[in-house]
Amino acid sequence: MKKFFVMATAAVLSLSLLAGCGTTGATSNGGGSSAGGNLKIGADLELTGGVAMFGTAAQKAIDLAVEQQNANGGLLGKQIKMDYADNKSDPGESTNAATKLITQDSVVAVIGAMTSGNTLAASQVAIDNKVPLISPTGTADKVTVENGQVKPYIFRACFIDPFQGQVAAQFAANTLKVQKAAIFIDQKSDYSIGLANAFSTNFKSANGQIVSQEKYVAGDKDFRPQLARIKSSNPDVVFVPGYYGEVGPIVKQAREMGMNQAFIGGDGWGSPELFNLASADQLNNCYYVNHVAIDDPSMADFVKAFKAKYNQDPDSFAALGYDAARLMFQAIKDANSTNGDKIRTALENLKGFKGLNGDITMDPKTHNPIKDAVIIKIENGKNVFMTKVSPK
Amino acid sequence: MHSITELLQQLVYGLSLGSIYALIALGYTMVYGIVKLINFAHGDVMMVGAYMGWIAITVFHFPFFPAILFAMIVAAIAGIIIERTAYKPLRNATRIAALITAIGVSLFLEYGGMLVVGAQMRTYPNVFPETMYNIGGIIFKFGDIVMLVTALVLMLLLHFTVQYTKIGKAMRASSFDMEAALLMGVNVNTTISATFAIGSALAAAAGVLYGIYFNSIDPLMGITPGLKAFVAAVLGGIGIIPGAMVGGLVLGITESLVSGFGASTWRDAVAFLILILVLIIKPSGLFGKNLREKV
Known part of the structure; x- marks a missing residue:
């Protein structure tokens, strides 16, 4: 009798385990294409830790970009839903965050991370799972190109070091x-x-x-x-x-x-x-x-919208987070699909995109955008826009 | 290094950094002197002190002295709680068990602190006037003087406490032979708690000075100074109070001279090389002698 009880319990337990697998499997398959509602995009950001200012600024701007896009009908007829994962400003945690977003939350694309080191730590996960990733501010050379080879699926919204x-x-x-x-x-x-x-x-x-x-x-x-x-x-x-x-x-x-x-x-x-x-x-x-200056006239609309929503001035990390999110939206729209390969091709061929700071054209050979830089002078505790420099 | 002025300038930097190391090293050495435990959580107690000082200054708007006192009192209480909950139950356990517990307490304070106050760095407001002094090309600021003076005053106070008060006598007795002290009617538990309290208060003072001087603090700020202070305590002879003071100052000056000679990449390596050399050549440290009275 006792033995039977043990076996029955074991059977029930293993069944429940199986059932558990079944449900997770179903959601992970459905994430990208589930009808009726949401298109999930992930963000692997520095929400706490040494450079938390970068990640939290970008998060606000991405939320703004999503809000604006959703107000205009969303993407591919669906509303965008952001999934945020905190990488605690640490490369090891960044790998975990990207893995969680891609394998558990089944996001269509990833925005982040902000620093080069954290982006490098996340990039292999994105490449392995064929999910396009765009870093707002990862400026190190090897974020997108390593040993002379461009990394598939990895892009950035900023110029390089x-x-x-x-x-x-x-x-x-x-x-x-x-x-x-x-x-x-x-x-x-x-x-x-x-x-x-x-x-x-x-x-x-x-x-x-x-x-x-x-x-x-x-x-x-x-x-x-x-x-x-x-x-x-x-x-x-x-x-x-x-x-x-x-x-x-x-x-x-x-x-x-x-x-x-x-x-x-x-x-x-x-x-x-x-x-x-x-x-x-x-x-x-x-x-x-x-990358940008807040008092640069071409940024006025964004600054106004950001201030209206958060009652504070955006910084350059917010501006680049906004550009990164909108570049990804544009690519998904151009691809007319949530397929990673199609989004990647669309991003590679993006030309003359109206970024906050001027036109952005993606270089297919390096996955780096071609865009202007600004010089900021610090004057009596304020950042003052000095001049714009175009790439040679 | 181009001139004598520059050498002296580096000495000034070394002294201010060294007095911080010395204050932390005192706590290591006192605790070791009595319970033979390397309290690896000590650097993190300094971090707790730095945060307490920061709260006192930014939230309660205390001036410098009440703020440092507040931090020292809170850290002293924290020190007693740590001793009572984490170390006391292990007093008769193997020394390695207590050592591992100390590492556990250290991690608990670091990451618990991160949970409570967040991982981002906080900035200390300006507490001292930003007056600069220039004596023969050697530049130092008001903060340098306050740091050195506060450290010296605290060390003198400690010396007085250990040599001339009842609790100091009890500490020396417990350090010499705990069981004999117990038999003579010394309350060893209270004495050990007092040692932790005093050591933690000194670390908190170091934390507040460090925070004010370098004006940024974060939950992991205690790790490096904690390890350096440990090196300082070993260098001076662990368990010996004057040894910790001298060890701290020597280490601070060595570090700033190493950087000053253009080998800043090697600064931390040199600090730990000192530890290795002391352990190989004279494990009892600069001030270590056989049968020396220890606290």
């Missing part, structure tokens, strides 16, 4: 008219190294000289020993291709040490948090390359 480094070098040589530059690199960040190399090459070819190069590690708090070395090499300009969390203290400590040189950087500077980490006074005479 060499271009940022090139723009920064040209700006230093031609606009600031300086000849001696120091570089201060985050030694573990692909992003930082990519920008530094491009800056160095372009600055030297503009007859500039790199007088010193120092390194730090993200998470460091004390930069004074390295800054003292930079100071003694007497540069006219210091190039700091890092993220705001370290850039703020670097500029603060440098100013306190009596270094009054111009500091220039890349899009990692673009966060209001920068103004909490260093004072307005200390941030004067700082410039950075960015």
Whole structure:
């Protein structure tokens, strides 16, 4: 009797297990094509962690883009539904987030991640499952191209590091008219190294000289020993291709040490948090390359809509999140399908798309968009649009 | 390194960083002196202190001294709770069990902290005037002085407590021979709790100073300074209070000189190389002697 009971229980349990498999299978097949309602798009974003500002800004903008698109009838006759997964600003978590979105939530496409490292960590999952992924701000070269091969299904909505480094070098040589530059690199960040190399090459070819190069590690708090070395090499300009969390203290400590040189950087500077980490006074005479400027007239409509919804100004991460989402919508519309391969082909052939900052054309050979960069000057605690630079 | 001025400048940076290491190292060394436990959660207690100071300054709008006091008191209570719940039940267990528990407490504080306050970094407001001093080309700010002075005052207070108070005497007695102290009527449990409380309060003071000086804090901020302070405590001779102070300052200065010589990539490697060398050459540390009185 007892034995029978055990066997019966085992049988019931295994049946329920089977039933469980059945239901999950059904939903995962239905996700992409289920009629009547939703078209699911995933977003693998930095919602918490060191660069949480990037992810949360993009999330707001993506929500805005979805709202606008749904108000205009959605996509392929369905309403768009976003699934967000938090990668906690960590590459390992980014792989998990992408896996969850693609295998459990069965999304049609993925937006994210914001940083290059987190996008690289997510990209293999997207490639293996043939789901197109577009990173709003992953600027490292190898996000889309590795060993000279373009990665299928992986795209981005921003220009790449060499271009940022090139723009920064040209700006230093031609606009600031300086000849001696120091570089201060985050030694573990692909992003930082990519920008530094491009800056160095372009600055030297503009007859500039790199007088010193120092390194730090993200998470460091004390930069004074390295800054003292930079100071003694007497540069006219210091190039700091890092993220705001370290850039703020670097500029603060440098100013306190009596270094009054111009500091220039890349899009990692673009966060209001920068103004909490260093004072307005200390941030004067700082410039950075960015994707968009909020006070650029061509952004006015987006800024207005964003402000109406969230009662705050969007930043460049929001703008690129918005562009990335809309590029993906356009591709799904052009493909007229939720099939990963068809969306990918549509994205590759996208031409003259009206982005916030001007026209965007996707380069099929690199999956990089061809678009303008802006230079932002920090003036009394405010980001001021200085000039636009087109790719050569 | 181009000149004597630059060398002196690097020494100033090393001193301010070193006084933080020294304050944290004191907690490591005191706890080790009494219960023979490397309290790996100590760096995270510093993080808790830094957050408490941040709350006191931004939410309650306390000035510097009440804020640092508030952080020290809360951290002292946290230290006692940690000792009572995590370490006391293991007092007679193997030392490795207590060590592993300490790592568990450390992870609990780091990721529990992340859950409560979020993973993003917070910025400390300006507490001190941003006055800069320039003496013969050596630049330092008001914060440098406050940091060094606060650290020195706290170390003197600790020295006084350990040498001239009843609880200090009990601590020294327990450190010397716990069972004999127990037989002499010393309340060993209270003494151990007091040791954790004092050590945690010093770590919290270090946390607040660190937060104010480098104006950003996050839940994982305690890991690196915690490990460096451990190196400092071992360098000075673990269990020996003056050793921890000197070890902290030596380590801070070494780090800033290594970076100053252009080997910033090697800074952390050198710190841990010191640990390895001390353990190979003189495991008892700079101040270590046989049969030395320890707390």
